[in-house]
Amino acid sequence: MSINAAAPHPEDFVTGRPFVFRNAIVITVDTPGVLENADVLVVGETIEAVGTKLQVPEGTLEIDASGGILMPGMIDTHRHMWQTALRGYGGDWALSQYFVFYYLQHGEVFRPEDIYAGNLLSALESVDTGVTTTLDWSHALRTPEYADAAMKAFEEIPGRFVLGYGNYLGAPWEWTAAPEFRSWVASHSPTDMHGLQIAFDVPDSENFPEKAAFEFARENGLRVTTHAGVWGATTDNAIDHMYSGGFMTDQVCYVHGTTLSRESYQKIAATGGTVSVATESEQSAGQGYPSTWQAPQVRHFGVVVDGHERLVERRLLLRHARDAQRRPLARAPRGPSQG
Ligand SMILES: [Zn+2]
Secondary structure: OOOOOOOOOOHHHHOOEEEEEEEEEEEOOOOOOHHHHHHHEEEEEEEEEEEOOOOOOOOEEEEEEEOEEEOOOOOEEEOOHHHHHHOOOOOOHHHHHHHHHHHHHHHHHHHHHHHHHHHHHHHHHHHHEEEEEEEEEEOOOOOOHHHHHHHHHHHHHOOEEEEOOOOOOOOOOHOOHHHHHHHHHHOOOOOOOOOEEEOOOOOOOOOOHHHHHHHHHHHHOEEEEEEEEOOEEEEEEEHHHHEEEEOOOOOOEEEEEOOHHHHHHHHHHOOEEEEEEEEHHHHHHOOOOOOOOOOOOOOOOOEOOOOOOHHHHHHHHHHHHHHHHHHHHHOOOOHHHHO
């Protein structure tokens, strides 16, 4: 948004007063798409009109948005916000380097105030880059005190956040059974602005102990977000366990999904699951191409930013989609008419 002399002051925003953005580049993300020099009129909590030179009710607050882009808020479906406290580390690491650094060396020394600091910085960054909803895949919450610290940051930043409560330092069937965790969940009613999910992974194992964590989530009406199809960590066997246990539903989000088989994608699609992709970090970590083009039958994909460049992430995904679409054409034998 451009800054100009006529920019409104906070006190100009009075509850119930309509406001209009003037002369913005409006991206509607549907038809008609992009509108130049367009206005957006907001009355109460509703976008009343989008167009040029809009007539507005008397008393409407005018906001000059010339040179600015106005669009719906973006949604980041998976971010380890606490790690923003060490922002910039790991952009070029392989997955194993990430595991060693965060899981074995530094995650354990994080205190609640460090989680708060990471989340605060990350939440600010979200809003600053046009991301109005962020799912915080918060897997270093050793005690409810850590969860409170994570949530405190959300309350201080004007955005929508969903805490994916996790704890990589413990087994999910153990920490979801702990009385202090259960009473924390019981005392936190998710709201429209601050949601709650359960975040844990399902590595290969014979007896599927994560079943208990899925049951807890189901009993408490909480969605589950899980890293799936991560080479060497979570595989098709985990999907098989979840599927035969009846835990693959539309209440589960599968993060990455880069190494899953076609059958696993079909199970996700058939059960209404969602997939969250992070092509920048997946490629850096040697995880392969994004699952968006491998699993066209999955209806809902979200974009993840494991790194820091949200628009870069989207551009990369778009390039991959085009590559997948055009590769067969590029490889097709050329006929005489194609010269
Ligand atoms: Zn992750």
